Amino acid sequence: MPRNVYEDDEDVALSMSPLIDCVFLLLIFFLVTTMLKKDLRDVEHLNLPISRSSLEVPPDESVLAIAIDAEGGIYLEGEETTIGQLLEELKVIEQDDPERRIRLDTDESTPFYRLVEVLDALSFRNLRNVGVRTYHEKFD
Template sequence: MSPLIDAVFLLLIFFLVATMIKKEDKDIDIELPTSTSALKVKPDDRIMVIGIDQAEALYLQGEATTLTELMYQFRQLSETDPDRRIRLDTDKTTPFHKVVEVLNLLQFRGLTNIGIRTYDEHYNR
């Protein structure tokens, strides 16, 4: 009976540890623009992901948000971690003025470590 109890405890520990490792999905359902000269950057779990879809809706870390909330988050980030990496995901049909609007807010707060995600065969399979 004790080997069975040991096996059950080992399984319990395994599943507890495995659920802690799950990564948060920050992606939104958009069609990325293609690029022939994109740089490969190592993945970073601390990266802040801002998304804009084809309907000009804004997303922060995969959750729908507003421009006012983005401004608040940028202000907080500029005070606590101004060198944090920020990734901008936009649909290829997103109007450019919306992208510029978000980039202007980032620049206003002094956040300059920004990258724009493009389609990549390896990453997007």
């Protein structure tokens, strides 16, 4: 009969290394599987103005994204649209949810009159929950 080698071993302990292995494995798993969701409604060729005073707001799916590019073209939820269509759309939104958050993305060189026009349309439709999106090094 073989002699039990562990018989005299006094301190039986769990080794830490497999535990750490497991933790690393889990960590790698989450790193690999996590996907950063891209905002599909973003307009790609927009060069947001830089601002130091901007606040970080948590991303919100329900926010309505209106973008104006450098040529004055208007985008609603990432899709090109016209001012006439936007006015119609805002009428619908006013009826459905007047408190809806609205995000205005503008280019650095968007004509200012265009911004005023859109802001005025929003205010005329009584949509007051409007924010302007800017670029801040800390957050982006």
